Amino acid sequence: MERGERGRQEVVVRFDRVSLSYGRRRVLEGASFTVEGGKVVAIIGPSGAGKSSILKLIMGLIRPTAGRIEVFGVEPYLANHDGSLRGRIGLVFQEGALFDSLTVYENVEFYLRYVERVPPAQRRRRVMEVLEKLGIEEAAGQMPNELSGGMKKRVALARTLIFEPELLLYDEPTTGLDPLTTEVVDQLIVETNRRLGLTSIVVTHSLDTVMEVADEVLMLSGGKINQVGSPEKLLTSEDPRVKAFTAGLRRLIAAGQKGSPAEGVDDQHRH
Ligand SMILES: Nc1ncnc2c1ncn2[C@@H]1O[C@H](COP(=O)(O)OP(=O)(O)O)[C@@H](O)[C@H]1O
Ligand SMILES: [Mg+2]
Numbered sequence: 001m002e003r004g005e006r007g008r009q010e011v012v013v014r015f016d017r018v019s020l021s022y023g024r025r026r027v028l029e030g031a032s033f034t035v036e037g038g039k040v041v042a043i044i045g046p047s048g049a050g051k052s053s054i055l056k057l058i059m060g061l062i063r064p065t066a067g068r069i070e071v072f073g074v075e076p077y078l079a080n081h082d083g084s085l086r087g088r089i090g091l092v093f094q095e096g097a098l099f100d101s102l103t104v105y106e107n108v109e110f111y112l113r114y115v116e117r118v119p120p121a122q123r124r125r126r127v128m129e130v131l132e133k134l135g136i137e138e139a140a141g142q143m144p145n146e147l148s149g150g151m152k153k154r155v156a157l158a159r160t161l162i163f164e165p166e167l168l169l170y171d172e173p174t175t176g177l178d179p180l181t182t183e184v185v186d187q188l189i190v191e192t193n194r195r196l197g198l199t200s201i202v203v204t205h206s207l208d209t210v211m212e213v214a215d216e217v218l219m220l221s222g223g224k225i226n227q228v229g230s231p232e233k234l235l236t237s238e239d240p241r242v243k244a245f246t247a248g249l250r251r252l253i254a255a256g257q258k259g260s261p262a263e264g265v266d267d268q269h270r271h
Contacts, residue, residue, distance in 0.1 A: 029223030090165030
């Protein structure tokens with residue numbers, strides 16, 4: 001399949017009864033789920049449940065102990081070795097991991113220049129294009145330590161988008177950010193997905209982020225995935241593990257607002 005040929009509803013990621021162990025530590029046990037093209041899917045679950053491991057499996061950095069994984073129709077661990085998924089998957093780290101001694105422009109340019117050795121004119125065009133897409137072209141000459149948290153996240157995202165991935169993976173993009181920056185980053189995730197026609201998977205601890213960005217929620221616990229559905233379904237689910245996750249939010253809503261929990265979350269969704 002060629003780039004850009006995929007339809008909206010196509011399955012981009014498929015886990016079929018996937019198990020994963022690190023030595024004797026069992027992390028996944030028969031986890032199954034699918035992610036459709038064009039969606040923003042949130043993966044939630046307790047710390048240590050295996051969320052980052054799922055992203056590593058999708059990128060083909062590790063291979064499952066049992067079961068089958070397909071990303072764009074191919075097995076990612078094998079594809080990682082024969083190069084057939086090259087450039088199609090982008091990872092946005094929790095910490096932007098910017099080079100402090102390089103400008104924004106140089107940070108975004110880095111891999112094109114030193115790893116891919118793209119010629120200067122072409123490089124300049126691609127860097128400026130991605131900076132403009134994210135609305136940070138004015139900051140091109142600034143140093144990372146002159147930037148706000150939200151701007152740093154944009155630069156980190158630019159460094160990933162320069163490769164024009166079709167599937168974007170975010171590992172806890174808003175952990176440790178203040179509420180305002182969290183909102184900026186949440187909007188950025190949604191905007192990027194819509195404008196560039198990507199598929200996005202967002203691992204997060206933040207229920208705010210889930211409500212703001214997700215078309216669909218996957219809950220990981222006990223080594224299995226519960227494909228919950230829309231974020232609103234989180235609040236009506238009878239699954240005790242889902243209930244435990246949302247209990248904190250339910251209490252907040254009950255304390256602060258009148259009306260049903262679903263309405264409360266809708267209000268929050270729109271603000
Ligand atoms: N390379 C590794 N070797 C051994 N154990 C690991 C490794 N990576 C992760 N783990 C363990 O696997 C479990 C799941 O890790 P991880 O996928 O990072 O969870 P999460 O992202 O949900 O917090 C944790 O108990 C972690 O300590
Ligand atoms: Mg993690």
